[in-house]
Amino acid sequence: MAALSARARALISRSALHGNLSALSARSGTPLILPVKAGAYGHGLEVTARLAAEHPGVWGFAVAVPREAQALAALELGRPILLLTPPTPDEVPVLADLGVRLPVASLAEAEALPPHARAHLKVDTGMNRLGARPEEAVSIGRRLHERGVLEGVYTHFATSDEPDLGFAHEQFRRFQGVLDRLPPVLAHASNGGGILSLGELPGMALARPGLASYGFAPAHLRGVAPLRPVMTLQARVTHVHTARAGETVSYGGLWTAPRDTRLATVGLGYADGYPRNATGKAQVLVQEERRAVVGRICMDQFMVDVTGLEVQTGDWIEVWGRQVTVSEVAAWGETVEYEVLTGLGERVERIGVA
Ligand SMILES: *Cc1c(COP(=O)(O)O)cnc(C)c1O
Numbered sequence: 001m002a003a004l005s006a007r008a009r010a011l012i013s014r015s016a017l018h019g020n021l022s023a024l025s026a027r028s029g030t031p032l033i034l035p036v037k038a039g040a041y042g043h044g045l046e047v048t049a050r051l052a053a054e055h056p057g058v059w060g061f062a063v064a065v066p067r068e069a070q071a072l073a074a075l076e077l078g079r080p081i082l083l084l085t086p087p088t089p090d091e092v093p094v095l096a097d098l099g100v101r102l103p104v105a106s107l108a109e110a111e112a113l114p115p116h117a118r119a120h121l122k123v124d125t126g127m128n129r130l131g132a133r134p135e136e137a138v139s140i141g142r143r144l145h146e147r148g149v150l151e152g153v154y155t156h157f158a159t160s161d162e163p164d165l166g167f168a169h170e171q172f173r174r175f176q177g178v179l180d181r182l183p184p185v186l187a188h189a190s191n192g193g194g195i196l197s198l199g200e201l202p203g204m205a206l207a208r209p210g211l212a213s214y215g216f217a218p219a220h221l222r223g224v225a226p227l228r229p230v231m232t233l234q235a236r237v238t239h240v241h242t243a244r245a246g247e248t249v250s251y252g253g254l255w256t257a258p259r260d261t262r263l264a265t266v267g268l269g270y271a272d273g274y275p276r277n278a279t280g281k282a283q284v285l286v287q288e289e290r291r292a293v294v295g296r297i298c299m300d301q302f303m304v305d306v307t308g309l310e311v312q313t314g315d316w317i318e319v320w321g322r323q324v325t326v327s328e329v330a331a332w333g334e335t336v337e338y339e340v341l342t343g344l345g346e347r348v349e350r351i352g353v354a
Pocket of ligand 1: 191209
């Protein structure tokens with residue numbers, strides 16, 4: 001049987017990923033826990049984790065849900081895996097057997113861990129999402145220590161990617177108040193925003209940069225560390241034709257050809273995560289030129305004005321990467337880089353490159 005090829009592919013750059021990890025590890029002054037939740041922010045769990053495991057600054061990985069932990073454990077990369085959200089009671093022994101580090105936020109959870117489990121005490125210092133309040137965390141941490149299962153303690157910043165760092169400092173102060181009353185264990189707090197804005201934090205053994213590891217920083221923190229986008233997204237031209245002057249293109253007839261217009265139809269759409277809200281604004285890179293996406297972005301396809309270019313069926317065009325950035329696409333789609341990246345669908349092939 002002939003091989004059937006994907007219509008879109010995400011090239012995952014080892015050198016960009018490693019460069020970002022080196023820069024972030026240097027800025028935090030610690031090894032890193034790389035968040036690879038949500039398919040490594042859309043970059044592909046397996047491809048990304050394999051490339052990252054070759055970097056000496058990666059202590060381990062963090063995932064959001066138990067099935068991600070299981071999939072990652074199956075790769076046997078020899079690095080610790082931290083689960084970031086609470087498992088159900090029946091999942092605890094399964095995950096402990098896999099060696100997954102478990103978040104703990106109550107005495108009941110601390111008591112229920114099997115003796116071979118490894119726990120990271122989660123302290124809620126102001127995010128109000130998960131974790132034990134600081135005044136409860138100390139006794140939970142001491143109990144985990146008594147049971148010989150306490151490996152780490154962590155918290156999560158709510159506002160570290162914003163210009164005003166007042167609340168982030170307050171959260172860290174609360175976290176230190178807990179750490180001061182616990183035996184020494186691996187403490188970690190900063191996400192990417194925290195590393196970029198706060199730099200080295202006293203007493204921290206690790207840090208957890210997600211989006212920054214994949215190459216993106218909040219606008220006011222660009223330039224703090226040399227980050228490069230790890231992903232280049234390409235899609236294939238499936239058809240080339242000419243729309244006559246005055247004809248409309250795509251659903252709703254939103255765009256009218258002002259002149260005879262050479263159009264390339266591309267095999268990527270909103271079902272793959274290309275934001276439908278970017279209609280009327282989006283551009284792509286065709287033969288190193290920025291070209292407009294015209295008409296409504298469809299579920300599986302969009303059309304590009306390629307007038308004057310020699311474009312053929314089967315050509316690859318660049319949807320985002322170093323020139324047209326995910327940040328631009330997010331702005332056109334009225335969302336954020338996180339959502340654009342994690343929305344990238346299953347039909348897109350992920351390929352590791354040098
Ligand atoms: C997702 C997540 C991170 C990474 O956040 P970024 O903003 O992508 O750097 C770190 N810690 C926790 C607990 C998270 O859920």
